[in-house]
Amino acid sequence: MTEIKVSGKTSTADLAPGPFTAYSAGGLFTQDELTTNVLIKEAVWRLSNGKFHLVLPQSRELKELDHPNIEAFIRNDDLLQLMTADILLARYDGVELDSGTVVEYIMAKFLGKPAVILRTDFRRVSFIDPCEPYNLMVKNWPRTVEIHLHSYRLWSNLLEKNHPISQEEESPQAKLNAEISIIQESVDSIAEKVIAGLEAVLEMKSPYPPEYQEIAYKTARYSLGSGFDLILTESELDQLIQKLRKNGTL
Numbered sequence: 001m002t003e004i005k006v007s008g009k010t011s012t013a014d015l016a017p018g019p020f021t022a023y024s025a026g027g028l029f030t031q032d033e034l035t036t037n038v039l040i041k042e043a044v045w046r047l048s049n050g051k052f053h054l055v056l057p058q059s060r061e062l063k064e065l066d067h068p069n070i071e072a073f074i075r076n077d078d079l080l081q082l083m084t085a086d087i088l089l090a091r092y093d094g095v096e097l098d099s100g101t102v103v104e105y106i107m108a109k110f111l112g113k114p115a116v117i118l119r120t121d122f123r124r125v126s127f128i129d130p131c132e133p134y135n136l137m138v139k140n141w142p143r144t145v146e147i148h149l150h151s152y153r154l155w156s157n158l159l160e161k162n163h164p165i166s167q168e169e170e171s172p173q174a175k176l177n178a179e180i181s182i183i184q185e186s187v188d189s190i191a192e193k194v195i196a197g198l199e200a201v202l203e204m205k206s207p208y209p210p211e212y213q214e215i216a217y218k219t220a221r222y223s224l225g226s227g228f229d230l231i232l233t234e235s236e237l238d239q240l241i242q243k244l245r246k247n248g249t250l
Contacts, residue, residue: 018051020247022116022198023082025104026091028058036187037091043191044198052198054089055081072226079224080231082107083217084240086249087114087198093121097134105138111216112206114249115144116197120151120190142207145197149190158185206250213250214241 024041027033041054057078078100082088088108090101108115124133132139133148159182170178206213221229221237232240244250 018247019053020051020086020198020202020249021053021055021084022087022089023085023104024054024056024089024091025082025101026089027093027098027101028056034058039183039187040191040194043187044194047188047191048195048198052087052195055085057081069226076224076226076228076231078104079107079228082113083111083220083232085113086244086247087116087201089194089198090115090117092117092119092134092138095121095123097138102138105141107220109141109144111220112143112208112213112250114201114204115141116194116201117144117146118149118190118194118197119147120149122150122152143201143204145201147193147197149193151186151190154186154189155182158182158189202248217241217250 022044024037026037028037037054037056037058041056044052044054060077060081082104088105090105090108091098092101105115105117119133121133139146159178162178162181162185208216217237217240221232221234241250
């Protein structure tokens with residue numbers, strides 16, 4: 001069963017029609033993570049008619065692999081993409097959440113940026129009552145939508161509903177065709193819920209009073225250290241602030 005939780009106040013202001021960019025934070029360390037990230041990106045783009053474009057850090061072109069401080073360079077590049085995006089999409093899968101994703105989520109919350117949390121992992125942290133899917137310190141932040149999916153139940157329901165072939169009658173090729181078809185159907189179902197979450201979070205206003213919204217971004221330019229202020233100039237930041245303000249995502 002899909003669970004969508006919303007925290008934060010909604011705004012009655014008219015929203016820009018888009019397109020909007022969403023920085024997709026999550027695991028990119030296994031083949032299934034890399035592949036699923038791209039499948040969700042394509043489905044969100046297609047089903048939203050191009051309104052939402054997911055930015056995948058896995059697909060950026062790293063031109064400075066011989067950089068003397070490659071760790072800081074990659075970190076800065078990821079955080080720059082996060083800062084310039086309209087929205088954050090945080091993939092919270094796994095028994096233990098990806099630490100980099102948590103850092104990026106908290107950074108988005110420091111900026112007051114709209115964020116959508118997507119969890120397709122149905123496992124939960126058993127020592128918390130009521131049983132929660134992840135640490136409570138990353139819950140209940142403003143301007144955030146949480147989408148919880150039971151991925152295996154989604155898969156099995158689609159298989160039973162759309163491909164009701166008995167085990168005895170089903171050939172290996174028919175079963176394989178059904179499984180391949182379910183991949184696209186399940187990803188599309190997830191993407192539809194992600195789009196609904198992105199639409200919902202766009203209606204939430206910043207937790208900051210208007211006079212602090214720009215200050216949060218200007219402070220972040222320096223607080224990150226490691227030369228971040230050199231890759232995002234003051235004039236570029238001013239242009240970014242104006243873009244986000246126009247899109248209603250500052």
